[in-house]
Amino acid sequence: MKKNLLLIAVKIMLVSTVSAQEFPKMDASPMDAAYYPNRAAFRAFAKTEEEKKAGEPKIRVLYSRPQAKEREVFGNLVKYGEVWRIGANESTEVLFYQDVTIGGTKVKAGRYTMYATAQENEWEVMFSTDKDGWGQYAFKPEESTVAKITVPTKKTPETLEALAIVFEKAEGGANMIIGWENTMVSVPIMF
Secondary structure, three states: OHHHHHHHHHHHHHOOOOOOOOOOOOOOOEEEEEEEEOOOHHHHOOOOOHHHHHOOOOOEEEEEOOOOOOOOOOOOOOOOOOOOOOOEEOOEEEOOOOOEEEOEEEOEEEEEEEEEEEEEEEEEEEEEOOOEEEOOOOOOOHHHHHEEEEEEEEEEEEEEEEEEEEEEOOOOOOEEEEEEEEEEEEEEEOO
């Protein structure tokens, strides 16, 4: 009888523990991914090995998408002249599936993080060996930067509420376009 009561008590505790679990609320800056080339559908319907290879990713970016929420972004939320993680939460991560060249510097295939120092008319974008960091707080550019490039800012065609990263094909590589609010930059990456 004591065994049965003990067993029932344990079952009740397990059931109440499981039902008490709550799923987390939606993150204020949800994670997203950008791929180059963005050919997932193409790869699914590829008939030949050549078509499949053409659809294989060369670059993947994982980042969190902060939102403006009626705040002035550049010059205020993102301070001019200060290092920024290009996103929110964890540092933005880029995976190069093959060796690339950024700003004349060769970068080996692998996983890196991205940071920028934004100015009104240009950004210095840095690629770092620092991994798995939260924000830019532990980033030491003089110790871990493998490539950097200064690119001019441009006005976005429309106001972007949330940070966005997309790719466009370019001669010999791709341009990583980073945009938020009314500002965007294009970072050339050569294969």
